[in-house]
Amino acid sequence: MIEQLGGPPTPGVGFAIGLDRTLLLMEERGLNTKSPDSVCVVAMDGTRAGVVAMVRELRKRFRVESDVEARGFGAQMKAAGKSGARFLVIAGEDEWQRGEVALKDSRTGEQKAVKREALADELAARMNG
Numbered sequence: 001m002i003e004q005l006g007g008p009p010t011p012g013v014g015f016a017i018g019l020d021r022t023l024l025l026m027e028e029r030g031l032n033t034k035s036p037d038s039v040c041v042v043a044m045d046g047t048r049a050g051v052v053a054m055v056r057e058l059r060k061r062f063r064v065e066s067d068v069e070a071r072g073f074g075a076q077m078k079a080a081g082k083s084g085a086r087f088l089v090i091a092g093e094d095e096w097q098r099g100e101v102a103l104k105d106s107r108t109g110e111q112k113a114v115k116r117e118a119l120a121d122e123l124a125a126r127m128n129g
Contacts, residue, residue, distance in 0.1 A: 037127045038063040040085035042076040047091040054091070054101075054116065061120055062127075081106075087123060 002010040039062050043051040048070065055066045065083055067076045080088050090102040095113060103122060104111040114122050 037087075038065060038083070038085040039087045039089060039123060040064075040080040040083045041066040041089045041091065042073065042080055043067065043091045044073055044093050044096075046093040047096040050096065051091050054119070058089075058120060058123070062123060087126070089119065 002008065002012075039058060041051060041055050041058070041064060043066070051066065055064055058064045065080075065085060067079065071079070086106055088104040088106060090104065092102060095101055096116075098113075099116055100113045101116055101119060102111055103114045103119065105126065
């Protein structure tokens with residue numbers, strides 16, 4: 001293909017999958033596409049940049065969803081509710097400045113402030129306990 005576009009002859013292999021259609025088919029057949037122990041992170045405009053690093057660290061240990069479209073807070077919360085995630089991490093601007101985030105358990109509705117550096121351990125303890 002590169003050669004057809006004016007480049008040098010280059011060997012290659014390709015692969016494609018319609019991910020959205022695959023997920024729709026899985027849902028249609030009753031296969032679970034959501035992880036019960038996943039985490040969804042919601043950021044406000046003032047915390048969005050810092051949240052990227054936090055999400056990267058959390059993904060080393062957990063399945064984490066976060067907004068990549070820079071949607072508003074309300075839209076992110078709506079998506080978080082639909083995600084099926086067990087835990088919701090809310091990075092509010094006031095909490096962020098105190099070095100904290102709000103951690104909400106979607107099963108119990110319990111929400112509490114957690115120090116950012118202790119978040120991964122708190123999530124692990126709650127998932128295993």
